[in-house]
Amino acid sequence: MSSSGKSKKGGSRPSSNPSGRGLKVRVKTAARRSNSSARWLNRQLNDPYVQEAKKRGYRGRAAFKIAQIDDKFKIFKKNSRIVDLGCAPGGWCQVAVERCGPGAHIVGMDLQEVEPIAGVVLLQGDFMDDDAPARLKAELNGPADIVLSDMAAAATGHPQTDHLRIMGLMETALMFAEEVLVPGGSFIGKVLQGGAQAELLKLVKTKFKSVRHFKPDSSRKDSSEMFLVATGFKQN
Template sequence: MPNTRRWDDDPFTRRARRENYPARSVYKLQEIQKRAAVLRKGDRVLDLGCAPGSWLLFAAEVTGPAGRVVGVDLTPVTVALPAHVTVITGDVLVLAENPAGLPGGPFDAVLSDMAPATTGSRGVDAARSYHLCEAALDLARQVLKPGGAFVCKIFQGEDFRGFVDAVKAEFAEHRIFKPQSSRKASSEIYLIGKGKK
C-alpha cells in the first residue's frame, strides 16, 4: 500500500495547494505544454478523465475565454471552473462509441490523463490502461480537427509499442515523454501526437 503521507508531503503536491490546483497532475500538463505546445489561445479542448480538475483549469488558462474546454469523467468535478469550461459526468468508453452528443467539438486538442483502478499487478494495470488509451485515441479520431493535438497517459506494458504505432499512424509527429513531475516509481508515460492527419 502506498504511503499517502509521503505523497501528501511531495513538493508538487504542496505547490499545487499553494497555487490553488486540486492535484499535482497540473505540472505534468504544464511540462507537456512547455515541451510540445499542444494548447493555444482560443482552442477547443477535450479533457478525458478530467477529475479533480487541474488539467481543466490549466487548459482554461491557456485557451482563455475565447476558447472552450470540455471535460469528461466518471467522478464529478467539484472545483470552481471558468464559464468557458463544461464538465460531463459520464463514461469515456460509452462516449467513444457515440460522440455525437458531445458539446464543443470539433476539437483542437484531446487530452487524456485517464488511469484505471489499479490492482498492484503491473501487467493487469498496463492492460487496463491500454484499454482506456484505445478509447481516447478512438474518440480523438472522431472529434479532432485536422492538424489537432493528442496527449495520452499510458502505463508501460506489452501493448505500449502497439499504441505508439497507432498514434504514429494518426499524427504527423509524435513524442514519448515522461514529465519530471511524474513519480519516479510510476510506469506512466505520455504519448503526444501533433498534426492529426
C-alpha cells in the same frame, strides 16, 4: 519563463515548476496511523508540487504534468477547443483555461462529479459508455484542437493486466480523437512504463506527424506512468 510571462499563441503561462523549497515537515506514526499511511502523508506534505498546487489554487499536483507537457510540446493555443477525458479533480482543465484564455472551449468528462470550473463544461459519466462520445460531441459543438486523456483503470496489482486495461482506454480515446480532431490537432494520453504497445504505436504514427513518449518531472519517479504526445493530426 517567469510567472508573469505571456505567450503570443496562448494565454498566461506561469512556470510549471515549484517556486521554491518549503519547510520540511516530519510526520510521526500516531497510534491510529500505520507506517505506510505515515509515509504517504510525509510524502504528500513534503512534495514540492503538492505545496505549489495549493499556493496556486490547482486541484492537485497533476496540473503540473500537463503544464510541463505543454512547455515541451506547445500544444495549448489561444482559444483552443479541448476535450479532457478523465478530468477529475480538474487540474488539467484549470491549466488549459489558464493557458488558452477566456475564449477557449473546454469540455471535461469523468466518472466522478467534478466541482465547477469557470470556462469549462463538465460532464459526469463513463467514457466507455455507448452514449459518452455523443454527449461530448454535443457539448463540444464542433471540432476539437486537442484531446487529452488522463484516464486510468483501477489498479489490480498485476502489471500486465493493468497495462492492457490502460491500453484499452487509450485505444478508445484515440478512436474518439480521430472523430473530432481538426487537421493538425493533438492527442495526449496516459500510458504505463514501456509506453504504447507496438501495434497501437504504429497506428498512432499513421495518424499523426509526430509521436513521442514523455515523462514530466512532476510525475513521481516511482510512478510507472508516462504520456504519449501525438501532434499534427493527419485527417483522412
